[in-house]
Amino acid sequence: MGRQRSLRSEIEHHLKEHDYTLSKLGELTGINPGHLNELLNGDPPRVITIGQLDAMAAALGQAPGWLYELYEEECFSEGKVSRSRVVPFLVRCAEIGRHDCMEQVVSKLLENPKNVSILFSVAEHLFERGKQKESVPFYQLVIENEKDSHAERFVMSQYRLFRALQGTDAEKNWEAVIRFDPYRKWLPENHQLDALLQLANVCYTLRRWELVEKYADELRELAHVVYEDEICKRKNPKSGQTQKTERPLERHLVVYYGQGYLLKGVALKNQGKYEEAKRYVDAYADLSWFEILDETGQAEVQKFRLWATANSYTLDMLTGKTDILPDYIRFLADHPNEVLPGLVTILKSANEYGFSVDHVLQQFGERISRFEGQQNVVRLSHHIQFRYQLAVYLLKKGKWKEGLEETVRCLVLSDTMMDYDNFKRCSALFWAHLQHASDQQKRTYQTVMMKGAVKDERDFAFIGSGIGIV
Template structure:
């Protein structure tokens, strides 16, 4: 019966076949002759470090990672995990993308569940070092092996995966939100803040207004509770309030919670209720502990309040501030897409012509399709939908159908079933104006969307 090769037997075979002695190989590898000898000949043999393994590999002319499959046993001498060897080995596996080695190490390591906390700490180190995607298998390992369902470690791992996996696919983002939501309340408060903001944004992108308001209200309540506690502590200590250890300034969460509530009410045509909320974030200069970033956020929210006040006036039929709104958009380029989207919605509801405004912003409109940010893409999809309705309202049927087809293709790319369905309905409404070529294009988009969702039209 043949024995499986070990890392030492493999190295010894290579040395013999090439005629190397310990002395001669020491010179080309840079490993001390005595050290090299004890790694192969002493009883028990001296452990081989990851660095030494890489030096041996390089000296023998093999690609990086040549001995990694065999090195796994070196990490588990006598069946016990040795973290001082495992950690540097995992780091090298991360650098080289050796996912199969990572999985094998984690599988053996978690035979002893006391190592789950160590794996979690390693994942957090990778995350803090900017290697979020590389940390995924380690967070997944924690989730699979954590014994205590209510542990903070498990909740943070679920939160990290939720954030890392968010992308441009609106439906997938919703699935991730639903999977993560049971762990929300087990997170440290600093993480809850950003999780709630992310969840509110995702629900808003899918026009789920009641869920958006629920998350926004919960975010507002949490922010107020944290803020009031910190201000009370500050009054006791007679010191300036320190920045909170969250991803963003506290005033960001406070302001965004109010802004999203107002937006959701606006979308439900509850304009007077929305106006009341807008007034609450129009001036947040009273907020204590504002750093430079926080002060900039207060100014930004002030601008949003002014803009949204104009929008609500337009929606109830008051056009007296229309030009002021246009000028405000021109001064804030990032607000042009949502701003024109709003103007299209108003024009479609109230049947007034905004051709001159669309022409005024035509240069910006051409750039909209180049931005692939998930939330931006949602605005762009809805922009195309409203633009098509506007074009149909003014009898520009060819342009309207082309815009709808463009939007169906975009909805397919980002898997937004809501926009896709609305666009299909709009096409069907004006199908008598479509050419054979446009019908053929629609068929192709339907097939592509059906493949993504595994159903046929």
């Protein structure tokens, strides 16, 4: 008959196997030998923390997660849960992938509805540590088990889930927007500001311009209210003493204020409303009047000044004022991070008004060669637009081989990002010039089309461009 396993019996067994005394174990783990004795031999024994168990595992040559399947006894005692033990335990399980142990403990926690708060704490710990993917199951559990859909932890879970699910898959990004949108106004103001900014940014990448406008309008309105409240409190400090403690903003307030105008302008620009867009560019070109600017705020104001300059050039180019091209090129040369969206604008203008930009492409050739390494979803969207506009430009010049090569490249990028609108657009462009395609280009085209055939039936939005989106 095999010996009965328990956390402490297993530790004792391995100590004997290694011929370790408590002094030796204390030396290897950094835990005081007297404390170790209380943990292993006390009557009753002191509770072992998950950090102490991990330290013992390392000392005994065991892999991370050793004996986690037996740690449940430290989390529950006489039918009561120890929050201080179970939260770190579940966090560690999520971090190292011990899903079996997570499920075992979570199942027991959910026997009492009050323990939903524990699952929310685990999710928040993971999210704040940058473990957004690992936090997702816990936020989902909160959403599924919290009865009050207006409770703060329910709404915060919806918000965190929206943030955690953002990536380069346009379809999933859109689903995340639809799921979170109804809850945005139930968030506390500090998180609501950031939620509106994130919603606008995601819809920007999806080219949902009317939604970008809606969220940008809400963002400006809320940022203005928060700003006025802050000014009032600073002028009347005594009146603020009776109010509850302020929750910190994720970014400086001027970011939300300025982005409300910037995103509105970008949405209008992409709907061809260039003159109206200029008014919004002017609104964030100089935010130095903002009264609550610290060093961080001043730096943000400088960013908006730069973005306003870049977007002014963009609007001029798109309205046919091509005489400013030399100035725009000098601006881009001085600000390398703006080269990618800048070239999208220049190519789009060249395609619209029929002028040559070969010299521009040559000047920024080295920079263009680095576009393939883009990872950020907004930069990826710029890259797709650049490849499409470049393909159109080359095909208009009769450079069939190069133009179709760029078309196929754009098609592959669109397929990778599940960018269905642009996938269709690239496909139509290739088909329109099929007679000029090489056999290799046709084979590549067919391979990509076969892969995207099913996805092509659905209508999801094309990734857009713009400058200053944060």
